[in-house]
Amino acid sequence: MLGTATEQLRAQIDELTARLRDIDEEIENLAVARKTLLALPPIAPNPTDPPPVLPDHPANQQILSVFTDAVGPMRARDLCERLDLAVTPKNIESTRHKLKRLVSLGVLAEPEPGLFTERRP
Known part of the structure; x- marks a missing residue:
């Protein structure tokens, strides 16, 4: 009985460890994506667009x-x-x-x- 409980706990630990590794990889990927997006130059306004109307204040x-x-x-x-x-x-x-x-x-x-x-x- 103790052996079965131990095996079940070890299986859960292995599963949780694998899930944690996947989450860590996803966080790393998101950090790289954020860094990449912040490094992109801003989108230039379309020259045919009318200039923005500034509120008169x-x-x-x-x-x-x-x-x-x-x-x-x-x-x-x-x-x-x-x-x-x-x-x-x-x-x-x-x-x-x-x-x-x-x-x-x-x-x-x-x-x-x-x-x-x-x-x-």
Whole structure:
């Protein structure tokens, strides 16, 4: 009876070990795929597409002027500092929301989550 239970447990351990190995391989494959996708150049906008319509709001102009002078990508927190806004969760989230909106309009790009930059033609 003890021998049978031991054999069953060993069989379960072998099965779980094989499943764990498969999952580890899948995680490794996903990491490689993510790295590959992040290394791809951004898709250039179609030259026949009309230019994005920027919502008429002074905050958008302020944001774009900061990006015009920026050396590299920025986070919402960095933008708050450059705009002399208090670095509070409310301001950071509000700024992030505006940045995401500008990304969805095709005005800015988000090469990595939370990292924003000017869209290059």
